[in-house]
Amino acid sequence: xxxxxxxxxxxxxxxxxxxxxxxxxxxxxxxxxxxxxxxxxxxxxxxxxxxxxxxxxxxxxxxxxxxxxxxxxxxxxxxxxxxxxxxxxxxxxxxxxxxxxxxxxxxxxxxxxxxxxxxxxxxxxxxxxxxxxxxxxxxxxxxxxxxxxxxxxxxxxxxxxxxxxxxxxxxxxxxxxxxxxxxxxxxxxxxxxxx
Amino acid sequence: xxxxxxxxxxxxxxxxxxxxxxxxxxxxxxxxxxxxxxxxxxxxxxxxxxxxxxxxxxxxxxxxxxxxxxxxxxxxxxxxxxxxxxxxxxxxxxxxxxxxxxxxxxxxxxxxxxxxxxxxxxxxxxxxxxxxxxxxxxxxxxxxxxxxxxxxxxxxxxxxxxxxxxxxxxxxxxxxxxxxxxxxxxxxxxxxxxx
DNA sequence: TTGGCAAGTGGACCGTCGGTCCGCATAGTC
DNA sequence: GACTATGCGGACCGACGGTCCACTTGCCAA
Numbered sequence: 031x032x033x034x035x036x037x038x039x040x041x042x043x044x045x046x047x048x049x050x051x052x053x054x055x056x057x058x059x060x061x062x063x064x065x066x067x068x069x070x071x072x073x074x075x076x077x078x079x080x081x082x083x084x085x086x087x088x089x090x091x092x093x094x095x096x097x098x099x100x101x102x103x104x105x106x107x108x109x110x111x112x113x114x115x116x117x118x119x120x121x122x123x124x125x126x127x128x129x130x131x132x133x134x135x136x137x138x139x140x141x142x143x144x145x146x147x148x149x150x151x152x153x154x155x156x157x158x159x160x161x162x163x164x165x166x167x168x169x170x171x172x173x174x175x176x177x178x179x180x181x182x183x184x185x186x187x188x189x190x191x192x193x194x195x196x197x198x199x200x201x202x203x204x205x206x207x208x209x210x211x212x213x214x215x216x217x218x219x220x221x222x223x224x225x
Numbered sequence: 226x227x228x229x230x231x232x233x234x235x236x237x238x239x240x241x242x243x244x245x246x247x248x249x250x251x252x253x254x255x256x257x258x259x260x261x262x263x264x265x266x267x268x269x270x271x272x273x274x275x276x277x278x279x280x281x282x283x284x285x286x287x288x289x290x291x292x293x294x295x296x297x298x299x300x301x302x303x304x305x306x307x308x309x310x311x312x313x314x315x316x317x318x319x320x321x322x323x324x325x326x327x328x329x330x331x332x333x334x335x336x337x338x339x340x341x342x343x344x345x346x347x348x349x350x351x352x353x354x355x356x357x358x359x360x361x362x363x364x365x366x367x368x369x370x371x372x373x374x375x376x377x378x379x380x381x382x383x384x385x386x387x388x389x390x391x392x393x394x395x396x397x398x399x400x401x402x403x404x405x406x407x408x409x410x411x412x413x414x415x416x417x418x419x420x
Numbered sequence: 421t422t423g424g425c426a427a428g429t430g431g432a433c434c435g436t437c438g439g440t441c442c443g444c445a446t447a448g449t450c
Numbered sequence: 451g452a453c454t455a456t457g458c459g460g461a462c463c464g465a466c467g468g469t470c471c472a473c474t475t476g477c478c479a480a
Contacts, residue, residue, distance in 0.1 A: 035456090035457095036446085036447060036448075036455090036456055036457060037447070037448090038446075038447070038456090038457065038458085039447095039456075039457060039458090042457085042458085059344060061341075061344070064436080064437060064438080065437080065438060065439085066436090066437080066438095069459090069460095074458085074459080075458055075459030075460055076438095076439085076440095076459070076460070077439095077440080077441085077442095077457090077458060077459050077460070078457075078458055078459065079459095080438085080439065080440080081456095081457070081458080082457095085438075085439075086437095086438065086439090145341065146256075146340065146341075146387065147438095149254060149256070151387050151390070151391060152387065153387065153388070153391035153395065154391075154395075177406065177409050177410070177413075179396075180392075180406045180409070180410065181410065181413075183383075183388055183392075184379070184382070184383045184410050187379070187382035187383055187385060187388060188378075188379045188382055190382060192341065192346050192347065192348065193348070193378055193382060195346070196346060196348035196349075197375075197378075200348065200349075201374075211372065211375040214372050214375070215372070215375065215376065215379050218372075218376075218413070218414060219413060219414070230427090230428095231426095231427055231428060231475085231476055231477080232476070232477090233427090233428065233429085233475070233476065234427075234428060234429090234476095237428085237429085259465075259466060259467080260466080260467060260468080261465090261466080261467090264430090264431095269429085269430080270429055270430025270431055271430070271431070271467090271468085271469095272428090272429060272430050272431070272468095272469080272470080272471095273428075273429055273430065274430095275467085275468065275469080276427095276428070276429080277428095280467080280468075281466095281467065281468090342467095
């Protein structure tokens with residue numbers, strides 16, 4: 031089976047994560063961040079980096095997992111409205127809002143996560159599929175019937191990183207406006223005719 | 226001012242467009258299509274290719290313009306429901322459906338067009354901005370008020386190439402199902418509460 | 421027809437990137 | 451202290467978008 035990891039490997043992994051986090055927090059554009067940059071910033075060889083994370087996508091995913099882990103737990107078994115136990119409409123709205131907040135707090139990292147690199151699209155990512163499944167179920171509970179799956183995709187498309195980024199950059203939207211806008215869209219989808 | 230183009234240049238441009246079109250029609254993945262591939266398929270040097278189209282994005286855009294020009298004209302000054310002169314709700318639905326059809330007919334090309342390459346995102350493309358403006362105005366006419374701009378983005382997000390591609394590939398959706406689904410979403414957004 | 425030259429051509433070449441390889445260092449163990 | 455699996459690091463690789471420039475060719479004027 032898998033043997034325990036050596037201490038220097040664990041230390042390096044943490045160093046790299048910290049350095050990459052810092053870089054993504056300050057970078058102007060995520061696409062311009064090369065693996066050499068990350069390795070240099072972490073004071074580590076490129077081989078080490080790839081040994082620890084497998085690929086560029088793996089590193090980004092690891093960072094993203096770190097940042098979204100609290101939200102994931104809150105949704106899975108936290109208190110309402112994020113956690114289970116509320117009216118599905120309210121929960122959907124809460125989840126979407128929380129997603130927007132996380133994405134705004136990690137703007138460039140989120141852009142990098144959603145960038146299609148290699149053959150893998152956003153829609154193949156386990157996290158996406160998890161949220162999509164959850165939203166689908168909630169929409170079904172809310173009486174959205176057979177369109178639930180598609181509607182879940184549409185709701186998630188409304189909070190895609192590049193769209194948010196565009197709304198901030200080109201339209202100058204504020205955080206408040208974005209959250210309100212997404213809430214309005216969700217409300218329309220949730221409470222429109224047919225519900 | 227700009228001098229007329231030499232005849233061999235025009236011929237080569239046409240050759241390249243034809244070859245690239247053929248390649249995109251048969252390619253398994255657009256990202257795997259290199260400029261060298263296109264040049265080789267067209268029987269032309271790479272320099273010629275870049276002289277004619279400026280960049281990879283330029284070539285893809287030229288192809289896309291060719292494919293969408295008829296739809297553009299139909300929307301701008303064709304007969305209803307695509308052209309002006311109908312109920313805005315009906316026109317929005319017609320435009321969205323036409324967009325889905327074009328995207329499905331040019332699946333890999335569309336993926337390539339919407340792939341963020343270089344710094345430019347989908348939202349910076351003139352064509353996107355044109356359609357977005359039109360949809361915004363129509364939504365406003367339909368009484369959608371201040372959320373019109375955001376709603377237009379959301380409607381367009383619902384027909385993004387990678388989403389359609391995912392629905393076809395992973396969920397096995399048929400052309401019919403996709404068109405019906407998008408129509409249902411549009412209906413919800415257009416006729417939901419608040420209109 | 422011809423001569424001149426701007427426009428166009430093509431492919432060798434470049435810089436960058438993600439990713440691999442492998443000789444060397446070192447942590448963990450007895 | 452010795453032995454070994456694990457990890458390290460940076461030279462290296464292949465692919466890609468894009469550039470350069472010596473050569474060719476279409477076009478026009480004489």
